[in-house]
Amino acid sequence: MKKNYHTYFRYLFSFGVASVALSCSNTRYLKEGQMLYTGAKIKIENDTLSKNEKKDLQTALEANLTPKPNSSFLGLRPKLYFYNIAKEPKKEKGFNYWLKYKVGEKPVLLGDVDREFNKDIIENYSENKGYFNAKATYDTVSKNKKAQVIYTLRPGARYLISNVKFQKDSSLVNQEIQNLTGKTLLKAGKPFDLDVIKTERERIDNGLKEKGFYYFHPDNIIVQADSTVTKSHNVELNVKLKDNTPDLSTQQFSIDKVIVFPNYNIQDVKNGKYKIPMEADSLQKYAHEDIYVIDPQNKFKPKIFDRALYFKKGDLYNRTNHNLTLNRLISLGVFKFVKNEFIVSDSLQNKFDAYYLLTPRELQSLRLEALGRTNSANYAGSELNLNWTHRNFFRGAEQFKASVYGAFDVQIGGPENAKNIFRAGSNVQLSIPRIVAPFRFNSSSAFVPRTNISLGYEFQNRTEYYTLNTFTGSFGYNWKENARKEHDLKIIDITLVSPANVTDLYKQYAQNSDALQRVVQKQLIFGPTYSYTYTNTMLPKTNTMYYKGTLDLAGNITGLVTGANAKKDKEKEIFGIPFSQYAKIENDFRFYHKFNEKTSLATRFIGGIAYPYGNSEFIPFSKQFFSGGSNSVRAFRARTLGPGSFDPRTINDGFYFDQSGDIKLELNAEYRANLYKFLNVALFADAGNIWLVNDDPQRPGAKFSKEFLSEIAVGAGFGLRLDFSILILRLDLAMPLRIPYYEKNDRWAFDKINFGDSNWRRDNLVLNIAIGYPF
Template structure:
């Protein structure tokens, strides 16, 4: 108890010293500005709606902002004051003083009248039309603050809304869509709503050809003199609106310049165009097939201009990935005297060929470190239809730097070819899509060689044919009707193979030849690009099948098994979902959560999922308190003498929660809790002839699932520079599912001071990007 009191007194003393040091360099007559206080209706017992939120908003609008602080300590000012008064223009002293630190914000910097006007203007915009704000300053010692007294009055509501009389095409469109108005009788007066209503009307007019109309040509007149704190709103067209804005325009000529640059401008314009449908194509090099533009340009000759076609055309031309610059120009014919527009589309292609080279380093939680070199050749517009061919080769190595298998080296070589067509290619059918996103047909072929030193080698061949398309900016689909995987293992000799299998029985099923032929589908939903949202969601769901439909075309052997090239065909259905939620507590703190579920059902030739399709637990992006792939299945624990520890399962359940917060600049911190495990659908009873091959407790039982979850917790640091994220997480287990029931919670055994405990429990994870 005495020690606790001493600690508290010491902390208080530190706070006092820190507080004093922030004002020690102030000159006579200078006062450190500590912020603004907002008093709303202090002479009235009536509270306004959302008073706390209004007060917080008003405080955020006052200027200047006081020096930044954590727990009341103005750390940036402290750093500034640590540096001498004069520092060199360049060097660490200047960096600390002016980049990391910040000079004191003084009370003299506060402009009371300016802030009064800003706060009053905001209140009026929210419907407090009779509000009043008065400000003053209060000085105490070497510090001062601003105090603003706000009298809001009663908030006004909308009594009626009137639209312009239907006297022509323009006013007819406005009245035709007035039932979609954002202005509602009984709602509070809100300036932002009025602005959005003008934008809504402008969008309706743009869809009907009014190219030159602008929201500023609309006026919303508000009459607040009718009494009872009510307003009448009258929507009208300004008399000063130009004639060009008040008439609809149609598309006349559509001129496309597919291989445009400024140097060739005059030459291209002098060419005789190729006539294709409604397009005039100016390109003497025939860079692209004319029919490509049927999928990129939605305008038709003689049709009214509309914003939807405009946006979708631009989005498609940008997203197709063939052009480095896209520009659409609408020009009136005969200087606004008629109602026609010429559309000129200028497209500058990307270079046909490009070569990229990359080197990456890896450090994994299963004690492997290594590097990979990758070379990629990209050929664009391969068949003059904006196709793209990517051919890549890569090679890498990994070595295990600690653990039982220390010194074990792994080498890999990968070759891959991927051909992307910017359209759906479906036999006997030509589907058309009309949204802003380009559908893609993708065919790929790859080969990988993985060598585990003198133990074994894996040769993996994979080919896929499928489709990728977006419904909208949030929803994306990937469907591969054909997916073929063949994995062949080889060994230096039969003796090495048998010794390896006898010491690690799990390898027998993991390294057997595998033939996977089937289909897969993935759906992704995400609104993370909508940064204004306080709550963002990400969802990915997928299903994969093997050996069912395609298995019908494969003959059976004498044992009734379907196979190809002497290898049994793997048969299974695999489901997986990944749901994530990101809640912004404030602009610097986010609470992130994830639920990851997986289930695999093997049948026919197979008793469990093939090793390359199994679920795994543990590692830097998973349950971080356990090493990669060492957790489970179920209550089974890998014996310490096993050099091969990868444990897979047919079922997975994982939950993660993480609180992320900004520390300073690009440095962020996090605290987290991970929970989960994997299981086999049926318990692995092993081979009776091989002692120790059984994995007891590996089977899944719904009633025992929660009792068999592993739980870990920890903290981490992240360098988030937007274009990349480097992450360091430290974690330790607080629940071990492989311990006897009733003894699995081990929180009471945590002992950071014990070297033995740290060696057995503390896991450090280095990662690129966030874990989820």
């Protein structure tokens, strides 16, 4: 222990010396009279503000100051160092140019700082926040060719709102403004804040847009502040329409005609404005509800526009229906561009026509994909996909997709008996942009609900072992409440697995393994599945999250009707095939924290359980959980981890097969950083395992028990991510830190790490090559 202490001390001392040297080395490149700007500090002198108020004001002010000093890490400025050591390049390319101007960072000097400008920013910002008597000064502190600017702010007392008046008059627009005052953001007793006033003007504008005032603008409202009519440090606000508000902004408009051009050519845009097609001069009503569809080629059924358009003749204009209509037209998936124009048709009655100018996408596409891949289970292979898509199959924006594919995976190392795998199959999908059901489904969402139907077949051959024929089919619905919440309900989801050509060799291996025997048993799985997804990761927030919960119920009603009980009687069959009965739930929760534009922390938790009952003693192999691999615990090869503390090395003299379980727990954390444009790095740690619900004598330690925490596997590693926009190539190198099938008191592997040993590296370093992020 003493030896380790001295070793750590030497490392710390060396780091400290290097830090000082690197820090000093940056200033020696400065010219005579130049000083490196190290940043600004703001001091606030005010006895009436609380500690938190001072901190919030200080943070906001510092964020507005310019320029920012050179970026630093642990007190060092490595980017500035690279800029200094790189020679001035002769051309705008090459290693020196890349090192100096792409990796490096030009020094920010004291001479670059406009201190008077920053002082004005501090005073103006403070006044906008209610500190009307704010005064600022500045001073410069320099030492060893480094300079810091210290700004001192004396904000005085903050002005509070004493009263808010909404000026009244007899106009219609004013009456509507008065109806909006109940939810005003301007409250007596609250501090004066210019940002809140701007938000209040936008709130009023949004409210008026819902009442037909299409041409209104937030700038039509003025908020007057008077600090002379009340006691000291108080201000009275008066909200009113500007005297020069255009008359058009005060008029309430309604819809006259709704006109749709579903074959509009985007090239007709001239000088940034859309040209209304001439066909509008001789309209013919193609659909009910006073919607006119100008479609001479009859490419689209007019009924799809009845469901997508929220405006009808006589409706008062409102922004909600305006945006909902545009979003629903886009979510149909058949239009590449969607443009909306409102043109006044009757100025006396304040009516305008709503034009929808829609540019369709290519209705059909054929795509051929060739993929090469490798995985941590020692397989490499290729896949060929041919996909045909029709986006308007029955002229109602129905999307029809058909694909055929073939793939092979060749063993390139690892277990001797893993063998090669060949897959081929096809599937068809039809997505209808409405809910096809005997009941009425009303959705006010911006997203069109869909009915999805799919059929598929896959042939899988595991060389020298067996062949599996898998048939799938499903019917269900998908709908989104909003951009964050999505539901996917499959009323029926059917899977039929039919094995063939099971070889004597496989039967020999499976003779003493129930798990291997179940892989080649006929399986009939049917029932409803439901998943709910919530995400706000698309928002520009520091903290975002993603959650997906899935519920899978197979054979439940059939099992109840037939009185199935596999533990007491023979399994019930349909068409000579036992049907599966189980309940399965899985939860996937992810949390993302953004430190800045280039660094972030991503975490994920997965928890799931599948419980067999009634007609089944076991969960079908295809529906079980797996662990290990490029998107799981990356220090263990794909599908080799678990279940529990079971040791996979004991299987039939090295015979390899996927390890599966009924329970899964997994936790991942990943620190991500951008180094240069397309080059990203990550440090990650993964922990997790799978378990069985019931005992398996052939896999001791596989059942879930109170000892499950001691059976958690842990791994960590380093990754490179090459972001080429069209795809992200990921390379993750991981090693196990905790191995659950070792002896209970010897599962942590820190003392076994030996990078100098080639045998250790071969057995413990796992390279995962994948496309996209793991989560």
